[in-house]
Amino acid sequence: MAESEIKLLGAWPSPFVMRARIALNIKSIDYEFHQEKLGSKSQLLLESNPVYKKIPVLIHDQKPICESLIIVQYVDEAWSSGPSILPSDPYDRAIARFWAAYIDDKWFPSLSGLAKAQGEEAKKAAMDQVREGFLLLEEAFGKCSKGKDFFGGDRIGYLDIALGCFLGWLRVSEKMNGVKLLDAAKTPGLAGWADKFCGDDAVKDVMPETDKLTEFAKILFQAKANAPPPAN
Amino acid sequence: MAEEVKLFRTWSSPFALRVVWALKIKGIDYETIFEDLSNKSPSLLQYNPVYKKVPVLVHNGKPIAESLVILEYIDETWKQAPLLPEDPHERATARFWAKFGEDKVLSSIWSVFIKQGKEQEEAMVPALENLKFLEEELKGKKFFGGETIGFVDLALGWLGNLISLLEEIVGLKVVDGEKFPLLSAWMQDFADAPIIKDNWPPRDRMIVKFQALRDATIVAAAASK
Numbered sequence: 306m307a308e309s310e311i312k313l314l315g316a317w318p319s320p321f322v323m324r325a326r327i328a329l330n331i332k333s334i335d336y337e338f339h340q341e342k343l344g345s346k347s348q349l350l351l352e353s354n355p356v357y358k359k360i361p362v363l364i365h366d367q368k369p370i371c372e373s374l375i376i377v378q379y380v381d382e383a384w385s386s387g388p389s390i391l392p393s394d395p396y397d398r399a400i401a402r403f404w405a406a407y408i409d410d411k412w413f414p415s416l417s418g419l420a421k422a423q424g425e426e427a428k429k430a431a432m433d434q435v436r437e438g439f440l441l442l443e444e445a446f447g448k449c450s451k452g453k454d455f456f457g458g459d460r461i462g463y464l465d466i467a468l469g470c471f472l473g474w475l476r477v478s479e480k481m482n483g484v485k486l487l488d489a490a491k492t493p494g495l496a497g498w499a500d501k502f503c504g505d506d507a508v509k510d511v512m513p514e515t516d517k518l519t520e521f522a523k524i525l526f527q528a529k530a531n532a533p534p535p536a537n
Numbered sequence: 538m539a540e541e542v543k544l545f546r547t548w549s550s551p552f553a554l555r556v557v558w559a560l561k562i563k564g565i566d567y568e569t570i571f572e573d574l575s576n577k578s579p580s581l582l583q584y585n586p587v588y589k590k591v592p593v594l595v596h597n598g599k600p601i602a603e604s605l606v607i608l609e610y611i612d613e614t615w616k617q618a619p620l621l622p623e624d625p626h627e628r629a630t631a632r633f634w635a636k637f638g639e640d641k642v643l644s645s646i647w648s649v650f651i652k653q654g655k656e657q658e659e660a661m662v663p664a665l666e667n668l669k670f671l672e673e674e675l676k677g678k679k680f681f682g683g684e685t686i687g688f689v690d691l692a693l694g695w696l697g698n699l700i701s702l703l704e705e706i707v708g709l710k711v712v713d714g715e716k717f718p719l720l721s722a723w724m725q726d727f728a729d730a731p732i733i734k735d736n737w738p739p740r741d742r743m744i745v746k747f748q749a750l751r752d753a754t755i756v757a758a759a760a761s762k
Contacts, residue, residue: 355670356637356670365626368626370626370629370630370633371633372632372633372636375629375632375633375636376629378628378629378632379625379626379628379629382625382628383625383626395610395613395614396596396599396601396610398609398610398613399601399606399607399609399610400601402603402606402609403601403602403603403606406603406605406606407587441587
């Protein structure tokens with residue numbers, strides 16, 4: 306397939322964009338990456354995603370697909386001959402979708418809540434929420450992985466991607482607050498999983514380095530008033 | 538194999554209604570367990586420990602929570618009368634609109650109905666913008682699913698009912714037949730479809746419920762100012 310038939314509109318710091326890139330990597334799909342500039346939106350983005358005007362947007366044969374988890378499912382279904390991203394059993398798929406929705410609806414807001422929290426008390430409350438979420442996810446990891454390395458089993462899958470994309474920002478939060486949020490003592494399964502996820506072939510080239518992301522975070526928080534929120 | 542399908546719901550939960558409609562469209566036999574959310578059953582707490590909410594579908598002892606997740610599970614497990622299209626891009630589009638309904642439409646409509654005066658006027662702007670997107674999406678189609686009810690119709694359908702209830706309670710027309718001809722027609726066509734028509738919760742009870750909810754919300758908002 307010609308490279309230009311597949312475009313991904315995104316930005317390197319966005320965990321949501323990373324989800325799409327990991328999915329494309331799993332299927333070994335070549336694509337053109339269009340880096341959006343912070344603080345401005347390209348004409349192509351505004352045309353391809355008129356509803357939300359956000360990244361990531363996948364454009365395949367000139368047809369746009371929006372919303373990161375929807376893109377991941379699309380990649381899995383459109384390139385069905387490659388390694389599977391979602392599990393094959395309908396119940397396992399439902400469980401993966403449930404936890405991915407939990408991550409987007411509950412867990413990620415607690416992590417971004419930490420970044421926005423003002424004062425010690427608010428920060429502590431936010432951190433507690435993140436850690437509580439990790440306890441739930443640790444249990445989910447145990448059930449989904451069934452003793453293997455990933456939520457998806459032997460290979461990374463939908464739920465690994467849904468959660469793993471946030472590891473870069475998690476490390477930035479830990480660094481900037483001088484705390485451990487993903488604690489190997491409390492959540493050993495997830496701690497081990499995190500390292501393996503970041504080392505995976507489909508992930509390592511698109512996971513930003515913590516230092517680079519920390520520098521970006523500082524710029525982002527300083528320019529808070531003008532900067533658009535990351536993706537969707 | 539004998540299938541055992543149970544649905545935990547309340548009489549009014551619109552999210553549970555989506556599941557009822559899906560099960561009926563596919564002709565699946567199931568047992569209903571009505572929950573009292575002020576006194577949740579041990580079963581509900583066991584089956585949905587994360588959210589402790591309805592709906593929960595239990596299939597042969599295995600629970601699934603979150604209505605849109607349940608709809609996809611039903612579609613993948615029982616292949617008759619498919620809810621999602623076959624084509625991957627069309628599926629992605631359907632999921633997109635269902636999520637848009639969930640994330641944007643509901644909250645923007647609700648905002649209009651719980652506000653008053655100038656705040657209400659301001660709340661109308663995003664609500665109408667969101668409805669315009671849906672109006673566009675209906676071009677050339679009777680239902681979001683095409684000729685027949687599909688995933689997006691089930692995801693958005695109760696919204697049509699809620700809108701008509703709220704319009705009656707507040708005396709404000711939001712889905713104007715002139716501004717939104719396709720959406721108005723869809724709301725009617727969806728409500729008239731046999732399976733849907735037979736499964737709405739009683740309208741008078743819903744009016745009482747939403748009137749009370751709206752009043753309580755307005756009081757709470759005034760108190761917190």
